[in-house]
Amino acid sequence: MxxxxxxxxxxxxxxxxxxxxxxxxxxxxxxxxxxxxxxxxxxxxxxxxxxxxxxxxxxxxxxxxxxxxxxxxxxxxxxxxxxxxxTDSHLLEVVGEIIRYPEAFGRSDLGKEIRVLIEFVSANPTGPLTLSNGREAFVGETIARVLELYGCAVAREYFVSDRGDQITSLGHAVLKDKPSEFKGAYINELSKRIKETKPDEAGGKAAVMILEESIKPTLKKAGIDFRQFFSERSLYQTGVFKRTLELLKVKGLVYEAEGATWLSTTRYGDSEDRVLISAAGVETYFASDIAYHSFKLQRGYHRLINVSGVEGATFSKQLNLVLEGVLRGEYTWGGQVDWAITQPVSLVQKGQAVKPSKLTGTYLTLQEVIEAVGLDVARFFLISRDITTPLEIDLDVAKSNSLSNPVFYLQYAYARISSIFREYSKNGEFAVPETIVLTHPIERQLLLRILQFPDLVEEVVGDLMVHKLANYATLLATDLHSFYENLKIVGERPEVTLSRLAILKASSITLKRVLDLTGISAPSRMMRSPKA
The missing domain is CATH 3.30.1360.70 (Arginyl tRNA synthetase N-terminal domain)
Structure with a gap:
């Protein structure tokens, strides 16, 4: 590095x-x-x-x-x-190492002793995944891949909020016996299939159907494989919540007021105390979250990463006060907790906001967008900007097959290199020349860009800002297009030809590695040439 x-x-x-x-x-x-x-x-x-x-x-x-x-x-x-x-010699030494050991480039064993639990998406099972959920999904998956490249053992987890007020409200929507924020064609379809008559039971049945028939298939289509779905109900069924509440009581942090059970978070700098159990006897989402994270600390992970939407920003601050003020010391846990809060996503087409779909009546679903623009484009656009800023996606650009579409721009750069090597090698193999000469500034620029990739991986491991990978890939592709347009391979002296082939080979390995991290395919041939 x-x-x-x-x-x-x-x-x-x-x-x-x-x-x-x-x-x-x-x-x-x-x-x-x-x-x-x-x-x-x-x-x-x-x-x-x-x-x-x-x-x-x-x-x-x-x-x-x-x-x-x-x-x-x-x-x-x-x-x-x-x-x-x-020095040129140092740059050229790196080229040789990349070509000889492509699988090792950017890979590290610095994280081999680190077990990471990354919780992401965790959307309520009350409707299809939204485009903002998609941002959380692709950001979380990219973080997981970067950590794995760094050598960490990574577990991906989806927290299923399958109890509480939102499930009851979903039940009312299905039963159509009371106004509810949930509406659209999917609610009408659930109403036809669900026979339960009590709101809690109908909502619970609907939540299972939405999770199994909508959310999980969409995640699979998006290329995200969750091995762990953690049920909120299980916190209560297994006694995790009860044990956590007792712990907080022993610490003198729980009290009763106005018929509700409260947690004294003001002791740790919160602006006000928070309700754990309402006057109606219902545990709050905050209470479940404390129990869930208490259990996380007991599972042997060294780093906990939570990726959520903007609605989780307030919860994350309150929860972090409890984690740092109470739970860390109680479990003598010396690990690291990180929060990646993503801002909302909106769609525009021809300068106008895109209307919601008939399926939900209120928003476009992630699956609809993937079907409209393709998975590669959806993934890139949703990780391409700093997560701390709102993201606006132009559907006209996303659907285009021109170089203004950043995904075509990246894939075309990779395909161009592949086409060159098809001319020089039937099986794609390439032997590193004994000496490499540099004759043009763009050659050196490409090598310097490549040289920075392992450091970028380590940087993203630390700050979780995966948009830096998208930025890097775009800059690398720009250098490659410039190389292709300005330098010749055929007709040069043999040592120049072989040197340029070596530089392109190292560049293609690097670009492929970045695309793999972001989950974007690297085609060796383009189905159609992008328009200028």
């Missing part, structure tokens, strides 16, 4: 120069290629903490970097950035 190598080299140089540990610093691609390939702010941070000239500090660090085999050139620019240019 190039950033890891650079960090280690700079830390060693800093220690030699100042006999001390450096502050936490950043290495990033240089904003201006005239200065080098990468730059670091280590000297600026040191000057801010300790005083002195950042340029002078940078120059002292650079003196200790002289003679490094990684760098062709190291320089200092004002106000104190250190700029690095990587």
């Amino acid at each position: 190039i950033f890891g190598e650079l960090h280690q080299t700079i830390r060693q140089a800093y220690r030699k120069a100042f006999s001390a540990e450096p502050p936490r610093f950043v290495i990033e691609p240089a904003r201006h290629k005239m200065f080098g390939d990468f730059s670091s702010n280590v000297a600026l941070l040191c000057a801010a903490q300790q005083g002195g000239s950042a340029v002078a500090i940078a120059q002292k660090i650079v003196q200790e970097l002289e003679g490094s085999k990684i760098f062709r050139n190291v320089s200092v620019t004002t106000p104190g950035f250190i700029n690095f240019t990587i």
Whole structure:
């Protein structure tokens, strides 16, 4: 990992120069290629903490970097950035390793001792999955794949909210005996099939049907394989909730008021205490969530990741107070909890909001969108933006077979490379040349892009921002299209031809790996050429 190598080299140089540990610093691609390939702010941070000239500090660090085999050139620019240019030999060494061991590229064993439980989607079984549920689904699945590439043992879990007020309301919708927020063709179909007459029973039966006949098939169609569906009812049937409530009572956190049972979350910084059991004797969703996460902590996982929609933002803050304030210490759990809260998704076509479907009457379903634009396009669009911002998808772009469609853009780049290798090798095999020469800036640009992939994987493992993979894939495809349009393979000197083939081979391996992580197919042939 190039950033890891650079960090280690700079830390060693800093220690030699100042006999001390450096502050936490950043290495990033240089904003201006005239200065080098990468730059670091280590000297600026040191000057801010300790005083002195950042340029002078940078120059002292650079003196200790002289003679490094990684760098062709190291320089200092004002106000104190250190700029690095990587040697060609180091870049070419990476190319050889990628081609010889393609399955190892980007893969790590750093996570081999880490067991991860990622809970995602977990939509109430009261209707078909929405497009926003799809965002949660594809973000969660991509996170899981990245963690697996990092070496972690990952379990995917869907929490089924199969009890409570929403199930009763679903029952009323099916029985048509009381107004309900659930409506549409699917409710009418359930009404014909369900014979139960009590709202709770009718709602429970409807929830099972929706889960088994709509939600699970849609997830399967989306390429997501949940091995674990955790029933909310089981928390009460197995005594998990009862034991959790007793624990909270022993801690002196539970009290009765206004006929309800409350949890004193204000002790841990909440704005107000929260109800666990209503005056009607019904356990709240918050109560179930506490019990569920209490059970999560007891199952031997080292990292818990929760991916949910914006409706989970408030719950996550309240629940985290209980996790950190009570449960972590009670179970002596030293793991990590992460929350990935996705913002809503909307569709537009010809500049207008897309109308809801007849199936639900209120929204377009995930399955309908997948059928309209294809799975690859749906997956890419739904992970392509930072999850902290709302996402608007233009259906006209998503349906097009032009280069304005980012999925066609990526797949066409991969197919172009595949077509080149079909001309040079019947079985697709390619032997790494003994020497590789660089004759054009785009060749070096491609190699530097490839070099950053393992670091990107590690970055996403940490911050869970999977849109960075989509951004990286687009930049890599742009470099590949530029390579294809500007450089020749046929008619060059043999060493140039073989060098360019090697660069393209490493690029195709990298692009394929990114597409695999995002769940997007990498066709070796395009059914039709994208329009410009």
